[in-house]
Amino acid sequence: MQKKLIALAVAGLVSGGAFAQASNVTIYGRANLVLDNYAATGSVTGPAADYAGRTRIVDSSSRIGFKGTEALGNGLQMNWQCESQVNMNQGGTNGMNGSVGNSSVGLCGRQSYAGLSGGWGEFRLGRQEVYWTDGRINDIGANELATNGGIATGGGGIVGGVYSRTSNVLSYFTPTMSGFQGGLLYVAGAEAAQQGTAANGKGYSFVLNYNNGPIAVKYDWAKSYGQNAAGNLSTPVTGQPQNTGSKLAMAYFYQGESKVGLVLVSEQNANGAALAGLTAVSGAQTGTLVLGNTLKQNSWDLSWEHYWGSGNFQSIVEYGKSSNASLSQGGGASLGTMDTSQTNAKQFTIAGKYFFSKRTAMYLTTEKITNGMNNWQDFSNGGYSASAEQAAGTGLSVISRGVQVKVTALGLIHNF
Numbered sequence: 001m002q003k004k005l006i007a008l009a010v011a012g013l014v015s016g017g018a019f020a021q022a023s024n025v026t027i028y029g030r031a032n033l034v035l036d037n038y039a040a041t042g043s044v045t046g047p048a049a050d051y052a053g054r055t056r057i058v059d060s061s062s063r064i065g066f067k068g069t070e071a072l073g074n075g076l077q078m079n080w081q082c083e084s085q086v087n088m089n090q091g092g093t094n095g096m097n098g099s100v101g102n103s104s105v106g107l108c109g110r111q112s113y114a115g116l117s118g119g120w121g122e123f124r125l126g127r128q129e130v131y132w133t134d135g136r137i138n139d140i141g142a143n144e145l146a147t148n149g150g151i152a153t154g155g156g157g158i159v160g161g162v163y164s165r166t167s168n169v170l171s172y173f174t175p176t177m178s179g180f181q182g183g184l185l186y187v188a189g190a191e192a193a194q195q196g197t198a199a200n201g202k203g204y205s206f207v208l209n210y211n212n213g214p215i216a217v218k219y220d221w222a223k224s225y226g227q228n229a230a231g232n233l234s235t236p237v238t239g240q241p242q243n244t245g246s247k248l249a250m251a252y253f254y255q256g257e258s259k260v261g262l263v264l265v266s267e268q269n270a271n272g273a274a275l276a277g278l279t280a281v282s283g284a285q286t287g288t289l290v291l292g293n294t295l296k297q298n299s300w301d302l303s304w305e306h307y308w309g310s311g312n313f314q315s316i317v318e319y320g321k322s323s324n325a326s327l328s329q330g331g332g333a334s335l336g337t338m339d340t341s342q343t344n345a346k347q348f349t350i351a352g353k354y355f356f357s358k359r360t361a362m363y364l365t366t367e368k369i370t371n372g373m374n375n376w377q378d379f380s381n382g383g384y385s386a387s388a389e390q391a392a393g394t395g396l397s398v399i400s401r402g403v404q405v406k407v408t409a410l411g412l413i414h415n416f
Contacts, residue, residue, distance in 0.1 A: 029064035029416055031088055033057070034146040036409035038386045044279070044373050044402035051386050051400070059089040060146045060384060060411065063110055075118045083110035111165060124171045130185050130205045131222035132164035137251040138261045138303055140318055140349060145365045146409035147379040151265070151299050151320035151347045156395055157377035158343045159267050159297040159325055162222040162245040163187070163203060179212030189226060201226035218249040242270040258306045263320075265299040277398050278338045279373045287337040287374075289327075297325040297343065311355070316365070318349035322377065342373035342402075360414045369405040376401045 039053035065083035072078055084107050113126030132153065141147060150156075153164075171185040189201025205222035223244045244267065251261035271292050280287030289295070301320035308315065325343040329335045351365035369377050378385045380395025387396045396403065 024070075025066060025068040027064070027066055027416075029062070029086075030413065031062050031416075032060045032146070032411060032413045033062070033088060034060050034409045034411040036146055036407055036411075038405075038407050040378065040386070040396060040400060040403040040405045042402060042404045043400045045277070045399065049400045050403065053406075054386065056386070057089055058146065058384065058409075059087045061141075062086050062088045065110070077117050079115045079117055079122065079124075080113065082108040082112045084112075085109050113169075113171075119175060121172060121174045124169070124173075126169065127165065127167045128169040128171055128185065129165045130169060130187060130203065131162045131220050131245055131247075135209070135216070135218055135249070136211075136257075137216050137218055137249040137259075138263050138301065140303055140305070140316060140351075144316070144353070144413075145349075145351055145363055146411045147349075147365070147367050147384055147407055150349075150367075150369065150379055151301050151322055151345065151377065156380050157322070157345060157371070157375045159269055159295050160243060161267055162205075162224050162243045166203070179210050181209045183207040183209075185222075187224070214253045216249075216251045216253065218247075220247045220249075221245070241272050242268075244268045244270070256307060256311065259304075261301075261303045261305075263301040263303075265301075266296070267299075268294065268296040270294040275398060278401070279342050280337045281339045287339060289336040289338055290334050292329075293336050294328045295325045296328075298323045301347070314353040314355070314361075316349065316351040316353065318347070320347040321345070322375070324372070338374060340374070343375045344372040345375045345377040346370045347377070359416060361412075363411050363413070364409070365411070366408045367406070371402055371404065373402045376403065378405055379407060 035055070035057055037053050037055050038051070040051040041053075043049040063083055063085050065081060067079075067081040067083075069080075070078040108127065111127065111129050113124040113128055115122050115124035115126075117123075141150065141153065153161075166187055168188045169185055170188070171183060173183040174181055183206070185203075185205040185207070187201075187203035187205075189203065201224075203222065203224035205220070207221075208217075208219045210217040221244075223242065225242055245265070246267075247263060247265050249261065249263045251259045253259045272289065272295065274291040275289040276286060278287040278289070299320065299322040301318065303316070303318040305314060305316050307313070322343075322345040325340050327336060327338060327340045347367070347369045349365065349367040351363055351367075353361050353363035355361045367379070369379070371377055376396040376398060378387065378395035380387075385395040387400070396405075
């Protein structure tokens with residue numbers, strides 16, 4: 001009897017091992033901890049709206065993830081991923097300013113999905129990045145340094161971007177052919193809409209990637225209907241605001257991963273909400289945006305990343321600029337009284353990074369955003385900003401318009 005029990009136990013172990021070999025799981029992540037000084041000063045509304053310089057220890061979008069695949073036969077494969085933001089400085093998943101932002105929604109709050117793939121491409125269902133990263137073309141944010149957000153990512157300031165990483169996404173990606181890959185994404189919003197509230201939130205996105213030899217090109221287009229201030233569609237805004245964004249990113253690679261990159265961004269907020277407290281065209285103390293007005297803004301970002309010697313040292317230089325926004329009437333609304341000549345912004349980054357190994361590096365960076373009188377661009381994503389003015393804690397608001405945002409940071413980053 002005892003031998004039979006042992007045999008059954010061994011058979012169970014062997015059987016379990018066989019199933020385990022059919023599916024594999026990878027654990028991965030990033031630790032990115034920073035000692036920095038953040039300041040946002042010079043607001044045209046006065047010192048009360050400034051953020052005096054403060055020395056901080058910041059977790060800049062650290063994360064842990066699990067992903068796996070299972071071969072199903074006949075070329076069909078199951079793919080899944082669950083990636084979560086972690087705050088290794090304060091604990092939990094919230095941003096450093098306590099905000100529950102786009103990624104800080106608990107387990108699987110970052111890119112997380114289940115999908116099927118084959119020779120025909122891949123379908124995915126779940127929380128996905130719809131309009132956000134520029135891939136390896138420009139990854140100067142928290143992928144390489146301390147700050148997160150800025151002009152190259154799009155959004156922020158007077159003209160808000162299309163949602164970036166969001167829930168309820170169905171996507172399809174083609175197989176890669178001669179360096180090209182395309183993707184279509186649909187966002188089914190309004191899941192949390194209750195009786196008497198808007199239930200028309202939705203979004204669409206298209207992406208095209210090209211990676212072949214020293215050239216990489218990426219084009220993103222996205223449009224959302226009913227997007228709320230937190231950047232999602234689960235409880236869409238009544239009145240159907242429409243945010244549209246397009247990004248064209250290009251890079252030339254040399255000596256391995258050294259590169260010169262250019263990102264062009266165009267974003268539009270149509271049928272947007274009313275907004276007061278701006279500088280008026282007439283020179284009066286305040287101007288306004290009227291409900292239904294449309295704002296459009298173009299931006300560009302140029303970056304250079306170079307690895308020196310044996311590749312242990314990397315230098316990074318980046319300069320970006322947002323044009324003044326254009327204002328037009330929409331939805332039968334009257335034109336607002338905002339001075340759109342004061343809506344531009346400029347961003348500059350210079351950094352040095354030393355690699356102890358392929359996975360571990362230390363960096364020193366200084367970055368600055370200079371805003372026009374009617375803009376409040378910030379290093380906002382991932383809760384990096386010191387501001388919690390907005391409901392989602394995603395950065396500065398109109399209260400701090402015209403500020404200059406300065407960050408000097410010493411960071412330690414490890415990828416595993």
